[in-house]
Amino acid sequence: KAGVTQTPRYLIKTRGQQVTLSCSPISGHRSVSWYQQTPGQGLQFLFEYFSETQRNKGNFPGRFSGRQFSNSRSEMNVSTLELGDSALYLCASRVWTSGNEQFFGPGTRLTVL
Amino acid sequence: DAKTTQPNSMESNEEEPVHLPCNHSTISGTDYIHWYRQLPSQGPEYVIHGLTSNVNNRMASLAIAEDRKSSTLILHRATLRDAAVYYCILSDNNAGNMLTFGGGTRLMVKP
Numbered sequence: 001k002a003g004v005t006q007t008p009r010y011l012i013k014t015r016g017q018q019v020t021l022s023c024s025p026i027s028g029h030r031s032v033s034w035y036q037q038t039p040g041q042g043l044q045f046l047f048e049y050f051s052e053t054q055r056n057k058g059n060f061p062g063r064f065s066g067r068q069f070s071n072s073r074s075e076m077n078v079s080t081l082e083l084g085d086s087a088l089y090l091c092a093s094r095v096w097t098s099g100n101e102q103f104f105g106p107g108t109r110l111t112v113l
Numbered sequence: 114d115a116k117t118t119q120p121n122s123m124e125s126n127e128e129e130p131v132h133l134p135c136n137h138s139t140i141s142g143t144d145y146i147h148w149y150r151q152l153p154s155q156g157p158e159y160v161i162h163g164l165t166s167n168v169n170n171r172m173a174s175l176a177i178a179e180d181r182k183s184s185t186l187i188l189h190r191a192t193l194r195d196a197a198v199y200y201c202i203l204s205d206n207n208a209g210n211m212l213t214f215g216g217g218t219r220l221m222v223k224p
Binding site for chain 2: 033043044045048056090102103104105107
């Protein structure tokens with residue numbers, strides 16, 4: 001099976017712009033989660049989607065949003081970018097069953113100038 | 114969220130066993146214990162998880178204390194490719210399996 005894929009892998013934006021990141025889960029996985037990783041805060045949960053519905057949300061401002069399509073692919077959007085949004089954004093997919101392992105993609109490295 | 118405590122770093126020699134400890138004294142009855150690792154420049158990778166009983170898989174073993182307030186990840190023979198940050202995470206059965214990562218343990222493997 002192909003793993004979780006994320007596009008683009010690298011992105012440079014300027015403050016105030018918006019960005020959309022894409023994640024394709026492993027075939028058959030209907031749950032997609034997003035995480036932000038920074039040197040200062042570590043890995044932090046953003047949100048999880050299942051069946052096109054947001055099921056869980058982390059403690060991030062409303063500038064961070066996401067959605068999931070009927071084919072389970074997911075996008076996350078960050079509006080009005082700030083310097084502090086520079087991070088590695090990771091997507092993970094899993095089978096929607098408690099306790100199951102999550103499979104992470106390689107991430108999108110976002111740099112905000 | 115229940116929290117975990119891990120040493121910041123550990124060192125091991127290649128081909129020797131490694132025991133990575135994790136304390137989770139406030140664990141609840143529905144929390145699963147997960148271990149993930151993150152190799153340099155990669156996303157986290159699932160290693161193993163368990164609820165109450167010890168678990169074994171091709172990568173590692175997970176030993177869970179009887180009171181579930183601590184656990185130990187055991188790599189039976191460390192290789193240079195095992196050098197990574199290892200995260201011990203508690204995941205509430207009722208919280209959609211959201212993972213709350215702590216600081217992890219950076220494992221260094223010496224040849």
